[in-house]
Amino acid sequence: MYLSRLPLNTASRAFRRDFADVQHMHRTLMSVLPEVVNGEPARREHALLWRLDPAETGYVLLVQTRDRPAWDRLPDGYLAGEAQARSMEGALEAIAPGRALAVRLTANPTRIVRDPAAPKEVRGKRVPLRDPEEQLGWLARKGEQHGFVVPAGADGGMAVTISPCPPMVGYKGEGTGRNKITISAVRYDGRLVVTDAAAFTDAVRSGIGRAKAYGCGMLSLAPIAPA
Template identity: 55%
Template sequence: MFLTKLTVNVTSREFRRDFADVHDMHRTVMSGFPEVTSENPARLSHGVLWRLDGTQSGFLLYVQSHTQPDWGRLPAGYLAQPAEIRSIQPVLDAVTAGRRFAFRLVANATRAIKSDPLPDGEVRAMRVPHRKPEKQIEWLARQGERHGFVIPLATNGQPDLAPSPCRPLRGRIRQTSGNQITIEPVRFDGRLIVTDPDAFSAALRDGVGRAKAYGCGLLSLARTQ
């Protein structure tokens, strides 16, 4: 598996377009990968996850994939520096039960609510974002149960985790008659402990939560004391 760090040129007209429309950003990310002939979407076939992180000087675009990308297909001037690509196999090899990591995750933390009955009596489930920090932390704890990790307690007795809101992601899917995309992601920075190495490795490869095509779900790790 590969992780790419792309230092974006914030003056690029194409980047400003992508920044305004998350579907355009998705298409730009996928331009680094070959087309597929299978019925699976290209993102799934290449195992692509991505995240746009703001910095003091601009933005870094991180892209994880099963397939080694070719960023020569990006628009001219899109990058401020050459792409940096490395294998994340050492990270996967370090996953063992009880291992502690610092982590960052931008996720689409949502819950399902029932809509009012339709004229035919059907009741549909709608997904709405968690906006309260305590509910966001509970959401991630449930994800940990599924994906083989727990959030330890900090010295203050609270989960060692800091959720913070991200700017809403909006866009328009032109291939489906202009359907609107609206996502309210949350960024989690904290520490975790691996409880199930197989489930956790799968979460690293496949992502956590929904909206993985639109900049959510990429779990980034760092060593911790």
């Protein structure tokens, strides 16, 4: 696994197009990866996850992939500096039960709302969770699923802060068949403790939650210095 850090040129026309349309961003990132010929979903096969973070001079794009990407395939002028890529294997091997880590996660917390009068076979509508307590509950449930817990903070609540993100918009399809994508994402910053090393490692590799192709789901981790 590789984690790449890309300083972005906000004056680049190609970047401005991708910034305005997450589907275009997805296509741009897929373009630097080899073609998948085994019939598997390409994003999943490459384990592609990404997140756009604000920086002092614009934005930094963090990209996680199974193999080292060919960043020289990006459009001319897309980057404001050199792309940096490093292996994640050492960090993954250090994951162990009981280990505390600092975490950042941009995620798309949702739930399904069903019409009680509708037949059971009719699928409900997926809607974003907008209440902070519900967003924290979503993260706690993901922890149960993916081998981590969020400890209590100094105030007795979960040791994580939630920041709303601007709506993420994109368009799938062409012409009159285009469908608008709107993602209501939030950013979690805080601490977690690993409870199941294998499940948590899988979550780091694969991401958590929905909208993984569109900038959500990547767990960024850092060690916590001893007090």
